[in-house]
Amino acid sequence: xxxxxxxxxxxxxxxxxxxxxxxxxxxxxxxxxxxxxxxxxxxxxxxxxxxxxxxxxxxxxxxxxxxxxxxxxxxxxxxxxxxxxxxxxxxxxxxxxxxxxxxxxxxxxxxxxxxxxxxxxxxxxxxxxxxxxxxxxxxxxxxxxxxxxxxxxxxxxxxxxxxxxxx
Numbered sequence: 056x057x058x059x060x061x062x063x064x065x066x067x068x069x070x071x072x073x074x075x076x077x078x079x080x081x082x083x084x085x086x087x088x089x090x091x092x093x094x095x096x097x098x099x100x101x102x103x104x105x106x107x108x109x110x111x112x113x114x115x116x117x118x119x120x121x122x123x124x125x126x127x128x129x130x131x132x133x134x135x136x137x138x139x140x141x142x143x144x145x146x147x148x149x150x151x152x153x154x155x156x157x158x159x160x161x162x163x164x165x166x167x168x169x170x171x172x173x174x175x176x177x178x179x180x181x182x183x184x185x186x187x188x189x190x191x192x193x194x195x196x197x198x199x200x201x202x203x204x205x206x207x208x209x210x211x212x213x214x215x216x217x218x219x220x221x222x
Contacts, residue, residue: 128141
């Protein structure tokens with residue numbers, strides 16, 4: 056995920072560690088500043104995976120945690136992470152996530168075969184169910200009003216009344 060100021064944010068889960076031995080000893084959320092400096096944002100989330108920014112760029116969202124998953128929001132001040140709060144603490148294998156232009160969050164939950172739509176404060180707004188494990192979400196189409204979902208060798212599309220943010 057690249058912020059408007061050029062800061063790069065990424066997660067490093069270890070889902071493929073058995074297939075590619077080595078690598079980092081701990082899963083983390085990272086920040087690469089505009090000058091190239093790398094820092095750890097958080098190393099307390101097991102397998103952080105989904106990552107997105109709010110429309111105004113002042114909040115970083117990260118999902119992860121496996122069976123006892125969460126959605127965490129970090130305040131950003133001048134491009135630096137500050138305090139954080141957990142918006143969701145009952146997610147089951149949260150995977151990808153996206154944000155729409157209103158700031159609503161689309162959190163995929165792999166084995167629950169759904170996408171939870173949440174307000175920026177973490178309030179449940181809607182649920183999108185699919186018929187298989189879901190892994191990721193992205194907005195596309197001519198006006199970014201199509202939510203594309205992937206998982207279990209399938210791609211689903213859902214037409215929405217709201218546009219998503221580009222990633």
